[in-house]
Amino acid sequence: MADKKKNPKAPRVPMPEQPAEERSRNFKEVALGYTREMAIEEAKRCLQCKKPLCQKGCPVEIDIKGFIAHLAEGDIPSAYKVIKNTNALPAVCGRVCPQEVQCEGACILGKKGDPIAIGRLERFVADTFDADSACEILTGDVACSLPNDHLKVACIGSGPSSLTVAGYLAAKGVPVTVYEALHELGGVLVYGIPEFRLPKNIVAREISALWTKGVQFKPNWVGGRTVTVEDLFEEGFDAVFIGVGAGLPWFLNIPGENLVGVYSANEYLTRVNLGRAYDFPNYDTPAPRPRNVAVIGGGNVAMDAARTALRLGAENVYITYRRTREEMPARVEELHHAVEEGIQLQLLTSPMSINGDENGHVESMTLQVMELGEADDSGRRRPVPVKGETRELEVDMVVLAVGTGANPILLEATPGLELNKWGYIQADSDTGETSIKNVFAGGDIVGGSATVISAMGAGRRAAKEIAARLGVE
Numbered sequence: 485m486a487d488k489k490k491n492p493k494a495p496r497v498p499m500p501e502q503p504a505e506e507r508s509r510n511f512k513e514v515a516l517g518y519t520r521e522m523a524i525e526e527a528k529r530c531l532q533c534k535k536p537l538c539q540k541g542c543p544v545e546i547d548i549k550g551f552i553a554h555l556a557e558g559d560i561p562s563a564y565k566v567i568k569n570t571n572a573l574p575a576v577c578g579r580v581c582p583q584e585v586q587c588e589g590a591c592i593l594g595k596k597g598d599p600i601a602i603g604r605l606e607r608f609v610a611d612t613f614d615a616d617s618a619c620e621i622l623t624g625d626v627a628c629s630l631p632n633d634h635l636k637v638a639c640i641g642s643g644p645s646s647l648t649v650a651g652y653l654a655a656k657g658v659p660v661t662v663y664e665a666l667h668e669l670g671g672v673l674v675y676g677i678p679e680f681r682l683p684k685n686i687v688a689r690e691i692s693a694l695w696t697k698g699v700q701f702k703p704n705w706v707g708g709r710t711v712t713v714e715d716l717f718e719e720g721f722d723a724v725f726i727g728v729g730a731g732l733p734w735f736l737n738i739p740g741e742n743l744v745g746v747y748s749a750n751e752y753l754t755r756v757n758l759g760r761a762y763d764f765p766n767y768d769t770p771a772p773r774p775r776n777v778a779v780i781g782g783g784n785v786a787m788d789a790a791r792t793a794l795r796l797g798a799e800n801v802y803i804t805y806r807r808t809r810e811e812m813p814a815r816v817e818e819l820h821h822a823v824e825e826g827i828q829l830q831l832l833t834s835p836m837s838i839n840g841d842e843n844g845h846v847e848s849m850t851l852q853v854m855e856l857g858e859a860d861d862s863g864r865r866r867p868v869p870v871k872g873e874t875r876e877l878e879v880d881m882v883v884l885a886v887g888t889g890a891n892p893i894l895l896e897a898t899p900g901l902e903l904n905k906w907g908y909i910q911a912d913s914d915t916g917e918t919s920i921k922n923v924f925a926g927g928d929i930v931g932g933s934a935t936v937i938s939a940m941g942a943g944r945r946a947a948k949e950i951a952a953r954l955g956v957e
Contacts, residue, residue, distance in 0.1 A: 493597075494525075494528075494529055495598065496526065496529070496597075496598035496599075496600075496601055497518065497522045497523075497525050497526040497601065497604075499515050499516070499517075499518065499601070499604055500515070500516040500517070500518075501514055501515055501516060502514055502516065504821075504824040504825050504826075507680065507825065508791075508794050508795060508825040508826060509794075509795060509797075510680075510795065511678065511679045511680050511762045511763070511795055512679075512680060513679075513680055513681070513683055514680050514681065514821060515579070515604075517604075517607060517608060517611060518604055518605070518607075518608045520558075520608075520612070522608075523555060523604075523605055523608040523609075523612075524555065524556060524558060526600065526601050526604065526605060527552045527553075527555040527556035527600075527605060528556050529593065529600055530549070530552045530553070530556065530600050531592060531593065532549055532552075532553060533549065533592055536548060536549040537590040537591070537592060538587040538588070538590050538591050538600070538602060539587070540590060541586045541587045541588075541589055541590030541591075542586055542587045542937070543586065543935075543937045543938045543940070543941035544570045544571050544937060544940055544941045544944055545570055546566075546567055546569075546570050546571050546587070546606075547566050547569065547570070548587055548602055550566045551563040551564075551566040551567050551605075551606075551609065552600065552602075552605060554566060555605060555608075555609060560609055560612050560613055561613060563609045563613075564609050564610065564613040567606060567609060567610070570944065571606075571937075571940070572647060572648040572651040572652065572690075572940060572943075572944070573644060573647065573648070573690055573936075573940060574606050574607070574609065574610035575607060575610035575611055575686050575689070575690070576644070576673060576682060576686060576687065576690065576936060577603070577606060577936060577937050577940070578603050578604065578605075578606035578607025578608075578609075578610055578611075579603075579607055579681060579682050579686070580677060580681060580682055580935075580936050581603060581935060581936060581937040582815050582935055583602055583603035584599075584815065584816055584817070586937070587602045587603075588600065588601070588602050588603065631657050631658075631659055631698055632657045632658060632659070632956065633659065635658050635659065635722055635954050635956070636658070636659045636660070636661065636720065636721050636722060637649070637653055637658055637659070637660050637661075637721060637722060637723045637724070637725065637950060637954075638660070638661050638662075638663065638716045638721045638723075638724045638725070639660060639661070639662045639663070639724075639725045639726075639727060640663050640707040640711065640713075640724065640725070640726050640727065640728055640894065641662075641663070641664065641665075641671055641707065641726065641727040641728035641729060641927075641929075642662050642663075642664040642669045642670060642671050642691075642701065642703075642727075643670070643671025643672050643673065643727055643728075643729050643927060643928075643939065644671065644672070644673060644727075644927065644936045644937075644939045644940045644943065645725075645727035645926040645927035645939040645940060645942050645943035645946075646662055646671070646725060646727035646927075646943065647662075647670075647671075647690065647691070647694065647940075647943070648939075648940045648943030648944050648947065649725045649727070649924075649926075649943045649944075649946055649947040649950070650662055650694055650699045651690075651693075651694060651697075651699075652943075652944060652947035652948070652951070653947055653950065653951060653956075654694060654697045654698060654699050655697070656951055656956045656957075657956060658950075658951065658954060658956055659698060659699075659700070660698075660699045660700070661699075661700040661701075661702065661721075662694075662699060662700070662701045662702065663702050663705040663707065663711050664701065664702065664703045664704070664705065665704070665705065665706040665707060665728075666703065666704070666758065667703050667704055668703065668758055669687075669691050669701055669703060670684075670687040670688075670691060671727075671729055672729055672928075672936075673687045673936070674687055674757065674758060675753065675754040675757050675758040676750075676753055676754070676757065676785070676788070677757070677788065678753070678756070678757060678762075678788050678791065678792050679757065679762060680791070680795070681788065681818075706893065707726070707728050707893065707894035707897075708893035708894035708895070708896065708897035708898070709893060709897070712894075712897050712898065713726075713894075713897075713898045713901075713920070713923055714898075714899075717922075722922065722950075722953075722954060723922045723923070723924065723950045723953070723954070724922065724923050724924070725916075725924045725925065725926070725943070725946055725947075725950070726894065726909065726918070726923065726924070726925040726926075726929060727925070727926055727927045727929065727939070727943065728891065728894055728929050729891075729927060729928045729929060730888045730889055730890050730891070730908070730928035730929055730932060730933060731750060731888060731891050732888055732889045732890060732891045732892070733748035733749065733750045733751070733884065733887075733888050733889075734884075734886050734887045734888060734889060735748070735884060735886075736780070736835060736884065736886060738835055738836060738837055738838065739837040739838065740837050740838030740839055740840060740846070740849075741838060741884075743838055743840040743844055743845065743846050744840075744843075744844050744845045744846065745772070745774065745845055745846035745880055745881045745882065746838060746846060746881075746882045746883075746884070747772075747881070747882070747883050747884070748883070748884050748885075749779075749781070749785045749786070749788075749789045749883050749884060749885035750888065752771075752789055752792070752883050753785070753788060753789060753792065755769065755771055756771050756792055756796070759771075761796075762792070762795065762796070771796055772796075772881060773796055773797050773798070774793070774798055774879075774880040774881035775798060775799045775800070775880055776798065776799065776800045776801075776802075776878055776879040776880055776881070777790070777793040777798045777800070777801045777802065777879060777880075777881045777882075777883065778801075778802045778803075778804055778830075778849050778877055778879040778881070778882050778883070779793070779801065779802070779803050779804070779882075779883045779885055780803075780804050780835055780882065780883070780884050780885060780886055781803070781805065781884070781885030781886045781887075782803065782805035782807070782811070782812035782813055782814060783812075783813045783814050783885065783887075783933075784813075784814050784815055784818055785885040785933075786803055786805075786814065786883075786885035787803075787814045787815075787818040787819060787821075787822050787827075788818075789883045789885050790802075790803050790822060790827045790883075791821070791822055791825060791827065793881070793883070794825060794826065794827065798881075800828065801826070801827050801828065802827075802828045802829075802830050802877060802879070803822070803827055803828070803829050803830065804830040804833045804834070804835060804849075804851060804877070805829065805830070805831055805832075805833070806832065806833065806834040806854050806867040807831070807832065807854075807856065807864065807865070807867050808831050808832060808856065809829060809831060811864050811865070830851065830875075830877065832853060832854045832855060832856075832867070833851040833852065833853060833854060833875060834851065834852045834854050834867065834869070835849055835850070835851055835852075836850045836851065836852045836874065837849070837850045838882050845880065846879060846880050846881060846882055847878070847879075847880060848876055848877060848878050848879060849876075849877045849879055849882060850874055850875075850876055850877075851874060851875040851876070851877055852869050852870075852873075852874055853869070853870045853873035853874060853875060854867040854868060854869055854870060855867070855868060855870050856868075887933060888928075888933060889906075889907060889932075890903075890906075890907045890908050890909070890929055892907075895907075895909070898920070898923075900919060900920050901918055901919060901920055901923070902918065902919035906932065908928075908929060908930055908931065908932060909925040909929050909930050910930075911924065911925045911926065911930045911942075914945065914949075915945060915946065915949040916930075916942055916943075916945050916946030916949060917946075917949065922953070924946040924949070924950065925946075926939060926942030926943050926945070926946050927939035927942055927943065930942060
C-alpha cells in the first residue's frame with residue numbers, strides 16, 4: 485500500500501516532455517505522461533479539502549478529491565471508476581482541457597504555490613487503467629444495463645458532446661445511433677486537434693468501447709442532407725441530440741484572402757489531421773510545405789496550426805495577434821510550448837492585406853501596428869491602430885484562425901428550431917432541450933467555440949434528461 489503521508493508543500497511533479505528541438509519536427513505526443521511513482525507523489529500533495537473547490541471548477545463536476553485519494557493509495561481501478569462517474573473521455577480531457585482556469589484554477593494550493601496537477605493525474609489514470617470489458621471502459625464497473633430494444637436515441641455528429649450522450653445512455657441500456665458527416669469518427673477530436681496534442685489512437689479507443697457496447701456509428705451521413713431530424717423521428721427514434729459543432733470558418737474580409745496559399749484553420753488542420761498528411765507518403769494526402777507561414781489569431785486553434793506548420797518543415801512561423809501575450813486566449817501551456825519550439829509572436833499587429841505575386845500566390849502580408857486603448861465590453865483593453873504605422877511580413881502561406889460559426893445546413897433543414905442572435909441553436913441551459921420537443925443540442929453548435937470538457941458537460945446534462953424521460957435513470 486502506498487504511503488498515506490501528504491506533502492502539500494512539495495513542488496509540483498513536472499511532466500516529462502520531448503525536448504523542444506526534437507518535438508518541433510515530429511508529430512509524436514509532446515507530453516510523455518507521468519510514471520506510477522510520479523502520479524502517486526503528485527497525488528499525495530492533495531489536501532483533501534472538506535469543501536473541494538476544484539470539483540466546482542470542473543464543468544462535469546468530477547469528484548476530484550475522491551479519485552486523487554484512491555490514486556494516492558495506488559488504487560487505479562477505484563480512481564478510474566470515480567472519474568468515469570461523470571467524465572466520459574478522461575484520457576482526452578487530461579490532455580486538452582484548460583485545467584489552469586477550471587479545476588486547477590480553483591485548487592486552494594494554487595493560492596500560494598502550485599495547484600495539484602489534476603489534468604495530468606486524470607490522464608495517468610485513464611491511460612493506465614486496464615479494463616477487461618467495454619463496460620469497464622465506459623463506466624469503470626464490470627456491469628452495465630442490458631439493452632432495451634423498445635427505446636432508441638440518435639445523435640447527429642460524433643464529437644465530444646455526442647460521444648458523451650452515447651456513452652451515458654449506452655451504459656443504461658439505451659440503444660444509440662450516431663450519424664457523422666465525415667468518413668472518420670470523433671469530430672473535432674480527430675480533425676481539429678493535432679496528433680502531438682491528442683493521439684488518434686486515444687480517441688479510437690474510446691469509440692471502440694462504444695462500438696462494443698452496442699452504439700451504432702454511421703459515417704458519411706450529413707446532417708440536414710442525408711439525414712434530418714424529421715427523418716429520425718419518422719424512423720421511431722425517441723429523442724435526437726444535435727452535436728454537430730461549429731465548423732463554418734470566419735474570415736477577415738481583407739484584400740488577398742482569395743490568393744493561393746490562404747487557408748482557414750479548419751481546412752488546414754483537417755487536411756493534416758484527418759487526411760494524415762503529417763504521415764506522408766504513408767498516407768497519400770500531401771500538405772502544403774511553405775517556407776514562411778503566418779497564422780492569424782491567438783487561441784488554441786492558432787497554436788495548433790502554427791505548431792503543425794513548423795512540424796511540416798516551415799523555416800519561420802509567425803502568429804499575428806492584435807493584443808499582447810497576456811490577452812491571448814490560448815492555453816498557457818500551449819502558448820509556452822509554441823514559443824519554446826520557435827514560433828515567433830507578432831503581437832499588437834492586425835492584418836490589413838495579404839499580398840500576392842503575378843501568379844496569384846501569397847508573397848507577403850501588410851500588418852497594421854496596434855496599441856491597447858480603453859477596456860471593451862469583455863473587460864480587455866481594446867486594440868486601436870497606431871496611425872501611419874504598418875509592417876510588412878514576408879510569407880508564402882497564411883492561415884486564418886479567427887473563429888468559426890454555425891454551419892447552416894442542418895439548421896435550415898430543421899423547421900421550428902430556434903436560433904439565438906449569433907446563429908447558434910437556442911437550448912435550455914439545464915436540460916439541453918431545444919425549441920422542438922425531445923430534440924436536444926450541446927457543444928459548439930449551442931455555445932460557439934468552447935472547450936472539449938464544456939461540450940461534454942452539455943452532453944451529460946442532455947443525456948441525463950433524455951434518460952429521465954425514457955424512464956431509465
